[in-house]
Amino acid sequence: MGGFLEFLWNQLVFKPQPLAASKTLEGKTILITGANILDIPCTCTTLLRLGLEAARELATHAPSLLILGVRDAKKGETAKQSIQETSPDVAIEIWTLDYNSYASLIAFANRAASLEHLDYVLLNAGIKMMEYQVSNGGHETNVRINHLGTSLLSLLLLPNLERRANVTGTPSSLTIVTSEGHFWVPFHERRRYYTSKLLNVLWTRELAARIDSKEVLINTVNPGFCYSGLHRHESTGIIKIFLWLFGWSNEQGGHCLVDALLEHEDSHGEYVSLQRVLSPSNFVISDEGEVAQKQIWRETIELLKNEAPEADISSFDD
Template sequence: MGGFFGFIWHQWTFTPKPLAASKSLEGKTVLITGGNIGLGFEAAKELASHRVSNLIMAVRDTKKGETAKEAILKESPDVKIEIWELDYDSYDSIIVFGERVKTLERLDYALLNAGLKQMQYTTAKLGHETNVQINHLGTSLVSLQILPALEKTAKATGKPSRLTIVSSEGHFWIPFNERTAPNILAKMDEKETFGKQMNRYYTTKLLNVLWARELATKIKKEEVVLNTVNPGFCYSGLHRHEKTGIIKIFLWAFGWTTQQGAHCLTDALVEHEDSHGEYLSEQKVVPPSNFVLSDEGQKVQKKIWNETLDVFKKEVPKADIRSFEA
């Protein structure tokens, strides 16, 4: 879809469905980032109800994680749930987390859902603009750190593991003026380029799509099926920085419930075995924005990939990204 009226139309007319009751995830290990609240929490709850054997909820505040775990155990008491610490605004945290993931016997499904919508220019602890740090750099580095475990599991089971990155339909709606800069990510760190309201947030959701599409070309789909998903416009804490009441009116008029948004995440993660490199919206594979598909978009995709690896090489020398260097 992509256009604003198309967006409203499918928010009104489409109702996301949960996984089929018969879907069994017995024996599977599932990892969800940002699982303590919002869409991630509801997705964790839904997956647990399908008898996941080991559910790892990676959260930046383990107390909040433990509260979420208790809530899920009330409905799915037999599931083993582990709360692991992970802060996308700390490379040390991501590296420690990545090393821990490597010790897992198996990792079948990983849902990279953690994210935020910061509507005013701020910098994260690591110095980058906050949306860029959390939504793009954090997500991208975590994706690289967990790949070995996903690939190892696929070799052992003979079935591809699954990796889903949560994006947004908003990736269609941005001017992305920074795309012509000599260094796009450096430009996005500059306060003057922040733009209005949700522009920067949506641009980082575009970066999720570009990163995932490029990463998908570098891994074997027989080992890891990687896709991105739009959860739809849903009630959640994501909108907490909105200063006007308009968002409340929009949510009231056509927002989906947090559970409905989570159904889109679980569907992208568990179903659609042929969706490697694809973008899902309304629980089906659809084309991403015209920009992503354009010649310019393809060039920018590679540029973002290289710039991101350069950031990691410079700022996170401990990160294991060697196999992806040109």
């Protein structure tokens, strides 16, 4: 995997499938971030998002509670209504969070800690900014949201998932959304979206190495190249042509997210793409990648401890 022609070929021939209708999520609490509607002007052909489609699919399998973590409560409520059109009986709660604010992520995780139980977490929210921009706090925006925000939330939600596993005797799951684009990036380039997705893969591998897979199964997923709002900041027309020729629907991307979260017991620390466990990029599995993985972990933990001192992540010290 990872060659550009192979990527295009897979986009054309692979058809992501939904969960088997017989799969039940009865009694499960599931949390998904970035599952609201898109309500801004967009040249894409749909107003939906991958997280929303994953939530819609999960709802049809009757979980006891579905939590949509969203930046804007109103857009979350619209997403909830849209899901309840097909799954009227499922309990859905809208919780706000902003990946760009450590305080918001900590408040969100504290709220999650008060849940009776939490079984599955899909950290899907993300951005793709094409220009180099610095977010508040001084970090490049893609790295701030996609890596630092996701990483902090993964650390803060893990204790809930571990607690649940200790009660049920079966692993809970945490899936972090990456991209096949992590194959195509040298670390030093300035368009940081793909770099941030490489960081997602390295982070997931190191986090998983530190957590018992019998407690929390942790993996990372490529949802495929899909018609969502993600690509709206691309300024060239080429992306529209590529989406038109090769793009999957959000529903198909949602199938990939749900599949990674629920269907791969053998995927601890692994990269799930095309609904199977595949090798991540050559860089990730190289000796250099292993060194980078450990360095990313150390630097991220250090940075989060300095910049979000109120977050209780001391148990993740080396």
